[in-house]
Amino acid sequence: MKPEIAQKPTAVVLGLGQNGLATVRALARKGIPVIGIDRDLKQYTARTRYCKRLHCPDFKTGTDWIERLVELGQALPCKGVLFPSGDFSLQKLSDHRKRLDPYFHFTFPVKKVVDLCLDKRAFYRFAALHGFPIPQSFFPESDGDWRAITDSVRYPCVVKPYQPSLGWRRIFPEHKLFEVGSADALLKLSRRIRQLHSDLVVQERIPGKDDSLFFSLTYLDSNSKPLGMFTGRKLRQQPPQSGTSSMAESLWQPWIADTSTALLQAMGYTGYGSVEFKWDPRDRAFKIIEVSARTWFPHGVSAACGVNLEYIAYCDKTGLPIPPANGFRQKVKWIHEERDLRSSIAYLKAGKLTLPQWISSYRGARTYAISCRDDPGPVLYLMLHLITVPWRRVIRSLAC
Template sequence: MVDGPAIVLYMSHLGLGLVRALGREGVRVFALDPHRDALGMNSRYCTPVVTPDIKADEARYLDFLLEFGCARPSKPVLYPTGDPTVVLLSREREALSRYYHFVMPDHETVLKLLTKDGLDAVAREHGIPAPRTAVPADRSAVEAAAREFQFPVILKPAESHAWKARAIVDLIGVGTKVVPCATPEDLLAQYDRIAAHDPAVIVQEVIPGEDERLVYCCFYVGRSGEPLGLFAGRKRRVLPPGFGSASFAESMNDPALTQATLRLLRAVNYRGLGGVEFKLDPRDNTYKLIEFNVRFGLWDALGARCGVNLAHMAWRDAQGLPVEPRLEGRPGVKWVSMQRDLSAFRLYRRQGKLTTWRWIRSLAGERMWAVFAWDDLRPFLSTAPGYLWRLAAPRLGMAGKQAQR
């Protein structure tokens, strides 16, 4: 009998979604994270395991995975949740596959899709519609882009995780994925600031239109190359507005989006879990390729609520069990990260794009909370007090100062 457990590497909103999608199907799940208090480590659907940190010592982390896998009585299915773990699994697949099941594309394809310049090369090679992009080798190439591009444009890191380095975070802030540039002079100034720490950047045109034109299609492609699961959603709000990750999304179906996604997957001979982001360009009504995740994504667990449990499909297929293909989910179901969406709401309201009443009304209907779940309350209960304190502390501090006057 095939009954291998699942191993989720690193916990967060993403990891918690994976744990619940698998645990609710009766799969035993181990949650591996260097921090015992990481979000989701206390979920009823997982067994927490504290590990070394891949960022601090990759070799030690790999040794831990090999030893942990070797000690399991049945071969587990492995789920990476971030680019560092994806790269490690891909590069060390020969050693890890002795103790784990996991399905992913070949290593060259993984590296192409993970990097912004690699993804641009894939789009060019296969004729996939995408924003105009330049991959500058030096400042003179940025100067050329400043002359040739229409503005505004954005600067992106060639490798997403590069902008998590402390020196970059100190420059542009925590969680910043892109830097908007309104003019040629702004582009050169921003490049000079960032290139001192990370010169591997790309310049890209901004696709016009509101944030709701951002869509995301997540999927599982089986070992044989057949798409077994596909689920799509629209980003209703993102944080920060314009260029951030979803704080509020809603499931949808669009045959044109499905075809655009399947065309890309066939072009790169994809295997495994993943997701691709497009933006519908109002100038030609075409979906333009924005980003590719070679892993389960932030709100992909919404698919399980809508009838397409990609995580469980991956668990079954990796072990050679049959999977019934599901290439369309139930539309109109909402995913909300309340803590992040409150922040997004304030920013949209400040920009005059959202009123309080419209925000409240948007939350009506069937929805799935990123953290809160009646059948798994501990992750919410352990994070709510800290969040409420962060909301209250500035007001309490202000009240204290007023009382001293």
């Protein structure tokens, strides 16, 4: 390592799951010193050689880690740069922004904009007020509200929290939302989940496969000017139809880029962000699904295609020259090895994917979420995980 690298401001990545791993690699490959913080340093995505890893037991469950972050900031030779990789860390960093400001630069927007992104009810109302296309949405609170919307909502519809709580994530780790097809089913579901999470949105289910979901990734400077823009689309999700990306691809879509910029600027947005859209064949129009104020699940594909938004953010915050765009590689597939295997098996079992189609889906230029030659640790531990987990289940079943 060159001596001058240690003098560069340190990037601090909050969370070493897949999102965090992609951020660590995007920065470290540019010679940036990186510290990664997580409560689980044994997870395979945390086994990267590209960062110094710090264990924080209460990360994602408390606020003591904020003080540890302050202590870290005080020990750094100059202001660090924070990169949250999940909504929980984003929310906590935003809430404690004043406490952290003397020690860190922030790659996410100010608190009122972060809150707008995290609160789906507030965001959908904002988007509708400003004329941006969104799915039909309702925000019931009382029993009467739930009964009243049963005759108005388009079926099938989905029910999801404004912002999933830790309780929701523990009980429904694979479910961002639930789908129902009738008024009776909607009322039954509401009685089941309202005790766990009262802040819920009911939304029409836009028809279409996973590949009708498109997204943008961007970074806006302090004047809300985009310094980099990437667009792409999902190809498969895990769980299918309602989860996060397991396979995506780069695909330049000018309308997606322009609408994302217009929406974010209307919000007064600065920093790293993403906007998700779905094509509605009934109206022949894209509709906005959500805005995220932190790195988004398949964001590793952008750096692989010449748009390293994490490095652009770092340079903007630290006063370094903004790197020029290195072109845009079209049709590069991003694949999360473990999640896409599970998604593919589910589609194969359901008869929605044939074996030849599955094999064909891996053709063309590819980049992987976990595997790479210059950082083999994560994939080696993933392979160990895939080998040992079935045996652990067998042992547990025998013990019972």
